[in-house]
Amino acid sequence: MMDADSLLTALASDGETLADTADGHLDRPVPSCPEWNIAGLVAHVGRVHGWVRAVIAAGGERPDTRGSAAPDDLAALVGWYRDGLTQLVAALSVDPETPAWTFSSAAPDNVGWWRRRQALETAVHRWDAQAAAAESAAADPIEAELAVEGIDELLTDFVPGFLSSRPVAGLTGTLHLHATDTPGEWWLDFDAPGLATRREHAKADTAVRGPASSLYLWLWNRLTLDAAGLQVFGRSETVEAWGSVRI
Numbered sequence: 001m002m003d004a005d006s007l008l009t010a011l012a013s014d015g016e017t018l019a020d021t022a023d024g025h026l027d028r029p030v031p032s033c034p035e036w037n038i039a040g041l042v043a044h045v046g047r048v049h050g051w052v053r054a055v056i057a058a059g060g061e062r063p064d065t066r067g068s069a070a071p072d073d074l075a076a077l078v079g080w081y082r083d084g085l086t087q088l089v090a091a092l093s094v095d096p097e098t099p100a101w102t103f104s105s106a107a108p109d110n111v112g113w114w115r116r117r118q119a120l121e122t123a124v125h126r127w128d129a130q131a132a133a134a135e136s137a138a139a140d141p142i143e144a145e146l147a148v149e150g151i152d153e154l155l156t157d158f159v160p161g162f163l164s165s166r167p168v169a170g171l172t173g174t175l176h177l178h179a180t181d182t183p184g185e186w187w188l189d190f191d192a193p194g195l196a197t198r199r200e201h202a203k204a205d206t207a208v209r210g211p212a213s214s215l216y217l218w219l220w221n222r223l224t225l226d227a228a229g230l231q232v233f234g235r236s237e238t239v240e241a242w243g244s245v246r247i
Contacts, residue, residue, distance in 0.1 A: 001149070002116075002145050002146060002149050004096040004112055004115055006145070007115040007116050007119045007146075007149070008089060008092060008093065008115055008119070010119045010123065010143060010146050011088070011089060011092070011115065011118050011119040011122055012085070012089050014119070014122045014123045014126040015045075015049075015085040015088075015089075015122045015126070016082075016085070017126050017130075017140075018042070018045065018081075018122065018125060018126040018129050019042075019078050019081055019082050019085070021038075021126070021129040021130050021133050022038050022039075022041070022042045022077075022078055022081075022129055022133075023078050025038050025129075025132070025133040026038050026039035026042070026074055026077065026078075027039065028132045028133055029132065030128050030129070030131075030132040031131065031132060032127075032128045032131060032132075032222050033128055037132075038129055038132055038133065039074055039077060041125060041128055041129055041132075042070075042077055042078065042081050042129075043070035043077065043081075044125075045081065045121070045122060045125050046067075046068075046070055046077075046080060046081040046084050046085075047066065047067040047068065047069070047070060048067060048118075048121060049067070049081075049084045049085060049087075049088040049118070049122075050067030050068035050084055050088075051063070051065060051066060051067030052067075052088060052091070052092075052114055052117075052118055053067075053084070053087055053088055053091045054067065055100055055101055055114065056091045056092065056094075056098075056100055056111060056114065057091070058100075058101065059099060059100075060099035060100060060101060060109065061101060062101045063101075068084065088118065092111060092114060092115050092118065094111055095111070096110060096111050096112030096115060097110050097111070097112065098110060098111040099111075100113070100114055102114070102117075104157040104158075105161075106156050106157050106160075107157055116149055116153060117153070119146060119149075120146065120149065120150045120153060123142045123143075123146055123150070124142070124150075124217075124220060124222070126140075127139045127140070127141075127142060127217065127222065128222070131222075141211065141213035141214070141217075142212075142213040142216055142217070143213070144179070144181050144182040144211065144212040144213060145182060145212075147179075147182075147184075147211075147212035147213045147215065147216040148179060148182060148183070148184040148212050148216075150216045151177065151179075151184065151186060151212070151215060151216050151219060152186075152199070154216075154219055154220070154247075155186060155188065155195075155197045156197065158247050159195060159245065159247070160194050160195040160197075162245060162247050163190070163195055163245075164194065164195075168241050168242075168244045168245060169241065169244075170237050170238070170240065170241030171190050171238060171241040171242065171244070171245070172190050172191055172237075172238070172241075173189075173190060173191065173204075173205035173206065173235060173238060174187065174188060174189050174190070174191075174202075174204035174205045174206070175187070175188045175190065175204050175205070175206050175207070175208070175238055176188075176201070176202060176203070176204035176206070176207040176208070177207075177208055177209075177215055177219075178201070178207065178208070178209035178210075179209075179210075179211065179212040179215055180209055180210055180211060181211045181212055182212050184199075184212055184215075185199065185200060185201045186198070186199055186200075187199075187200055187201075187202040187204060188204075190238075204234065205234050205235050205238065206232070206233070206234040206235045206236075206238040206239060207232070207233040207234055208225070208230050208231070208232050208233075208239060209230065209231045209233075210228060210229055210230035210231060211229070214228035214229055214230055215228070215230065218230060218242075219242070219245075220247075221242075221243060221245070221246060225239060
């Protein structure tokens, strides 16, 4: 597991890279988020950062705000985003055990959870921006340890609730995920109530293995199996059905 300081460092680094990438490419469409161009992506991340600052400031209560509005002037957008990122890093630079409301029933209500959530949110959208702006160069992978944190979060905080409200046809049986470049293995049972997930090596109906970043981006439906360079063993129905998990 990444320590709290490393998560904060990752947030600041990926956040700045997102801004650097966006500068000069604001009109580029974002294939992984087709409702946005890069300007819309930056505005979204900046609003999320503002909302999380309000969450931290509320001291454990749920804030009554959606975050600060992005400027209408595109020339001011990246600067507004950078200022908000700096303020977010400062707001999160308190004791990780400091109380803070979270939206996950499986999460501890503290600042530490938000450090991880914002590091991951920003890393994925940094990848989105780089993939959109790239002409010949590919987007940088998500750092392996951070990607492992992201897989843990996705399988614990997001997927169970999604599947309980929107079951996906064909997503049955068991699945084993195996990161090949850093410690990280997960076993999932889609037939168990609420989705049973264990972080372990175990035999499954289907197995997917590859670098942690590739696994994470595939799980978020950012990359296809082929584009991610992942190996699949066992039943193909499960990995095909995963494409309908859109959180």
